[in-house]
Amino acid sequence: MARFIVRRLLGMIFVLFAVSVIVFGIFFVIPNGAPENRMAGKQSTPQQIAAIRKDWGFDKPITTQYVKMMEKLVTGKNFKSYQQQRDVYAELREGLPRTFALAIGAAILWMAAGVALGVFSALRAGKKADFVVNVLALIGISIPVFWLGALVNHYLGYKLGLFPNGGYVPISEGGLWQWTYHLIMPWVVLSILFIGIYSRVLRSTILETMNEDFVRTARAKGISERRVIVRHVLRTSMIPILTLWGLDFGLVIGGGAILTETVFDLQGIGSYYADSVSQLDVPPIMAVTMLGAVFIVVLNTVVDILYAALDPRIRLT
Numbered sequence: 050m051a052r053f054i055v056r057r058l059l060g061m062i063f064v065l066f067a068v069s070v071i072v073f074g075i076f077f078v079i080p081n082g083a084p085e086n087r088m089a090g091k092q093s094t095p096q097q098i099a100a101i102r103k104d105w106g107f108d109k110p111i112t113t114q115y116v117k118m119m120e121k122l123v124t125g126k127n128f129k130s131y132q133q134q135r136d137v138y139a140e141l142r143e144g145l146p147r148t149f150a151l152a153i154g155a156a157i158l159w160m161a162a163g164v165a166l167g168v169f170s171a172l173r174a175g176k177k178a179d180f181v182v183n184v185l186a187l188i189g190i191s192i193p194v195f196w197l198g199a200l201v202n203h204y205l206g207y208k209l210g211l212f213p214n215g216g217y218v219p220i221s222e223g224g225l226w227q228w229t230y231h232l233i234m235p236w237v238v239l240s241i242l243f244i245g246i247y248s249r250v251l252r253s254t255i256l257e258t259m260n261e262d263f264v265r266t267a268r269a270k271g272i273s274e275r276r277v278i279v280r281h282v283l284r285t286s287m288i289p290i291l292t293l294w295g296l297d298f299g300l301v302i303g304g305g306a307i308l309t310e311t312v313f314d315l316q317g318i319g320s321y322y323a324d325s326v327s328q329l330d331v332p333p334i335m336a337v338t339m340l341g342a343v344f345i346v347v348l349n350t351v352v353d354i355l356y357a358a359l360d361p362r363i364r365l366t
Contacts, residue, residue, distance in 0.1 A: 105121075141318065167247060167249070185245070197241060299345030
């Protein structure tokens with residue numbers, strides 16, 4: 050197991066390095082032309098362009114430019130947006146707790162509900178309950194997040210007043226109750242899509258696993274059906290679910306919840322990313338892109354290690 054973990058950690062380091070090179074190429078090399086002009090914007094002066102060129106090392110070899118970019122991304126030193134004139138890391142520190150709060154709550158909700166509905170549907174395959182769950186899952190997958198968020202926010206928040214009409218309250222200011230109260234609707238809206246996907250994937254995986262030889266062997270040994278489902282079928286079937294969870298959670302942290310944050314005015318990483326894209330502000334876009342990539346790579350490494358815990362056969366690969 051230790052050798053498996055070391056291999057995965059070394060692979061993670063290599064992938065992160067490759068991602069950083071790709072990000073550098075996308076923002077500075079591939080577009081061609083002077084990158085300082087894109088960073089400075091249309092209303093820049095020759096003095097501002099010269100300062101950016103010197104600050105980022107654009108007048109030096111490409112390897113020096115890469116080192117400069119990584120130094121700014123890792124340390125955050127003198128890393129500011131030239132369109133919004135704000136410190137990028139200060140904005141990320143302000144928005145990241147809001148995005149984390151949204152992502153963690155929604156991830157717990159979509160994992161718990163998706164697994165519960167997937168198991169329920171698989172154990173009743175072909176029956177009316179299975180049909181109802183599948184229909185609800187397809188509806189959840191098909192509903193646009195921004196439309197559902199706007200609808201819920203309007204009726205439950207604005208008209209009925211059951212929940213706050215958007216906004217975010219930190220725990221330090223409003224306590225745990227107000228923090229939760231303001232995030233209930235965003236959690237539910239963001240998780241609806243994933244619940245539908247997870248329940249469908251888990252149902253299919255469970256039905257496929259039930260026909261495996263090791264499951265038939267377990268039943269032939271006289272093991273109770275409940276133990277067969279929990280210890281053998283569900284344990285193996287959770288592997289693709291963990292894969293999805295690692296990708297989805299990393300994506301949400303890296304700005305994938307733009308629409309949800311915008312509808313509920315959470316002002317998290319997604320909102321900051323959207324504002325930066327609308328102004329073509331390169332440093333924040335690059336920082337959020339790299340942040341999302343890091344979360345996805347790290348979480349997938351954690352998921353690979355969890356694979357080995359769930360299925361020892363994976364340690365041999």
